[in-house]
Amino acid sequence: MADTGKFNERDYTSAKERVGNFFKEFVKRDGRKKVRVYADQIREIAHREQTSLVVSLDDVSEYDPELTEAIINNARRYEKIFSDSVYDLLPEMKTRDSVPKDTLDVYIEHRIMMEQRLRQPGDTHDPRNNYPPELLKRFEVYFKLPAEQKMSSVRDLKAIYLGKLIGVKGVVIRCTEVKPLMSVATYICDQCGAETYQPIISNQFTPLDTCPSQDCKTNKSGGKLALQTRGSKFMKFQELRIQEHSDQVPVGDVPRTTVVYARGENTRLCQPGDHVNITGVYLPQQKAGFRQMMSGLLSSSYVEAHSIIKMNKLETAELEEDLTEEELQAIQEEDFFEKLAGSIAPEIFGHVDVKKALLLQLVGGVDKRPADGMHIRGTINVCLMGDPGVAKSQLLGYVTRLCPRSQYTTGSGSSGVGLTASVMKDPLTGEMTLEGGVLVLADGGICCIDEFDKMHENDRTAIHEVMEQQTISIAKAGIMTTLNARVSILAAANPLYGRYNVKKTIEQNVNLPAALLSRFDLLFLIQDKIDRESDLRLAQHIFYVHQNCTEPQLSFTPLDMKLLRRYIHSCQKVDPYVPEELTEYIVKGYVAIRKDARGGGADAAFMSPRTLLAILRLASALARLRTSEIVEKEDVDEALRLMEASKASLHNQPDAQNKRPQSVVDRVYHIIQEFASSTGSNSARISELLDLCTSKGIKQSDFDKAIKEYEELNVWQLNQNGTRLTFI
Structure with missing residues (x-):
């Protein structure tokens, strides 16, 4: 603390003297030795090794609290005082000649040298005084707010802050x-x-x-x-x-x-x-x-x-903190995939497969860039369709808060240029400039679009390129460029007729073209079906959340948002690959899905060749969740199961209400029966049947249960090793 006596803010000489003393006398401890922080920086500026001097007001407050208050209240004046003080200290801090950095350095040195040659003997006039200090100052002075001052x-x-040093936070839009x-x-x-x-x-x-x-x-x-x-x-x-x-x-x-x-x-x-x-x-x-x-x-x-400090970097620094062993143990326990998915919006009842899909979307797949410049996206696009009141918008809102870089918009309030980019006239230069839209601002994150079906067709076509090529091509007002939009799309759409009509196709219900629907990796139809037991549990869940503002007691403890965000960020660093031995298995699963869609039913439009890439993206995201470098067979099975669950939610035939719901055990029986009929054999290997059933989205535990149940009914029998099944 300096003994500076009474401080007169209006006295330029007194203020400049205080600043000079601060630069010379302020020291910080670095271990056992004391370091003159600002004197060392001014010496580097004198030698043209540094171009800016950042003055921390915490340091100034430690040395002279009155000076700190004066700086905050009249920052522009004290910026000049600090700059003049540094300028006066440069000659005594300069201990050696410095190499010119640019043309202006050469110009100034040449002019000063010519002045020294032309001056008369005995003339003590400093040739630098012939030039304005603004020309000779090759540095900038910046202030850093005290740590306790909030943004x-x-x-x-407001007007009371004019002329003062302030801190403001926001999102850069241009x-x-x-x-x-x-x-x-x-x-x-x-x-x-x-x-x-x-x-x-x-x-x-x-x-x-x-x-x-x-x-x-x-x-x-x-x-x-x-x-x-x-x-x-x-x-x-x-x-x-x-x-x-x-x-x-x-x-x-x-x-x-x-x-x-x-x-x-x-x-x-x-x-x-x-x-x-x-x-x-x-x-x-x-x-x-x-x-x-x-x-x-x-x-x-x-x-x-x-x-200017990017909060993305601060968030990244927070996200990149290594997870402790206790945190990893709490996450990677048994059924950790179900636990992570259940931690997404735990206040919302049900929607297990939808939450799993959202978790995989947050993690994402792996981008592929072959040598020829082609780009295969790794982002996962998800569309939620369904009746009103099934918590679609709440899920979108939670994902927006969970993802560090996300944007939320609605279809009715968005235009094509608002989604992509608009051409604006710069009021300062008069030139035409690009101002990024929602998809550009969400680059590297997720863009949530609610009321997707309410968007005009002309505006909706702007999303087609983003969803597959991950770019936005602009050719307006003489500006021809391509902007990056590496973003995942999470869309929510309501049925065209208020509630979902099972007698109409998907395109007719949501009024979306097949070209757009095929770009979504997963499409989930969430229906509000009347069922006394599920309605009772849903009502109890909603009442508990409304009364206590938290989710009811679950079978596990949901992860808090910060921990979930950190774990997802750590998973995104892993780049898994698909081994050769899984290639044939994935191809067979894809061919089986295409075979089911070959009949030209209501779901045929969604089973395009893009489905194969969607399976690979989902499997890679599952491997990332396990922080594994290799995609396992279980990852592919779960990806196929999610595809089947997505497909099953869309299959609502007109006579579906008159049919008895088919259990998983019955599904296994019918799959094995169809396989035996197609091959003409009364026996088959268990491993072959298991692969066939898992490609249909059936878990191994359900497969084993069905085999055992129908064996007890003497429908088929197994050999002694349990490796072959024979119909009786």
Whole structure:
């Protein structure tokens, strides 16, 4: 703590002296030795080894609390004071000559050397004083907020914060290209050859026209100035627009946005869709000319960025924390797949297979990129169709909260450009720029689209390319480009007639074309069927959740959202492969599915060759869940079972209500009977029958139960080894 006496904020000299003492005297302990943090950084700046100096206000508060408060309340002024103080300390901190880094360094060194050669003997005038400090400063000063200060929402930025150092959080929705911004204009006179410098402190300036040198004034030659870009100073400039998070928007209101100006080292740190924390100075926007006349007394505002931190990186750092042995043991116990799936929206009753599909969608498959440039997607697309009130939207909302990078939208409130990308005119440069839509913002995550059937057909066609090629091709207003949209689609659709009509096909019920439905890896039809026992359990479950705001007691303890998110993130690092011995097995399973669809029934449209890739993606996701490098036969069996469950939910024949529901044991019997009839043999190997049944989505335990039950009924018998079955 420095003994600084009474602090006068208005005294520039006193404030500059305090800042200089802070740079020289502040030390931090690094083990047993003390380190002068800022003095060492200024020395690196003097040697052109560092271009920015980040001043932590926690350090300033430790040295001088009054100075910290003054910086926060008048950040723009103290930014200049800190910059001037560093500039004054550079000569004494410089211990060796530095190599020029760019053209401006060479220009400045050459001009100073010429001044030293031309000055008279005994002249103690510093040649650097002939140049504006803004030209000679080759560094930037940024402030870092104290750790205890919370980030504000965009909605909380008010007039009382103008000129102050603030922290704001939001989602980046637009980034302009990085362009050079002139900070010092250099002119040369066409008569006397004198150079004139003009510091620029805003986004607009009026170029000088007449030479102000003493020679032109004495001779009255009226020399004209010409802008010399070689001697002018430029800095990188980028404009961002951030929007407040969706959970911070009040009901019935629209999200607020604000403009952020990033300069120098703060450019190219984020892209649309990134969640960011920004520290900066909140300032009014200066307008000039006709714009000022039109706006009158109104003024817009912006944030001059001092620090931009991607929250995605912070979340990734949190997600990449290694799971402890206790956590892994709690997750990877018996029936861990059912436990992980049950941990997804445990407040929602039932929907076991749907939750398993959502879990596999969160994990995802493995992207394949052959040498010829072809891309085979690894993302899994899921569509939930069904009657109103079966918790489709609640499942979408939970997945949106669980996935670190996700976007939620509705079909009725989305347009084609809102989903893909829109072409906007940049108000600063006047150029046409692209502004990413929902699918671009969700790149690398999940995009949840509710009321999928309410979307207009012209807008819905924009999703076709995204769902298979994972890209968005744009050819508008002279902009021809391809944007990445490596996103999984989770869609929910209601039946066209209010409730599902079993007498109509899937396309007729949900009014979606087969070309779009075939792009979904899994389609689940969730029907609200009347059943006294299930209705009773559902009502009790809903009442308990409504009364206690938590799920009822389950047979297992659901994982909390943070632990589930960390485990899914660790699973995504694994890249499993399919071994050669499983190739024939997967092909047979796919051919069997295609054979069932060959009759041209209601489900024929969904059994396209894309189904084979869907099986591989689901099996790879299951292997990832086990953190295994190899896809096992059990993974393929579960993938085929989910495909069969998805397919079975869609098979609602008109006379289905008049038929007695078929048990799993009966299904096994009919499958074996059909196999014996097709082969013309009264015996078969058990392993062959097991493969056939598992490809139909039947578990091995159910298969063994059926074999034993019908053996006791003397329908068939097994040999002594239990490896061959013979009909009696």
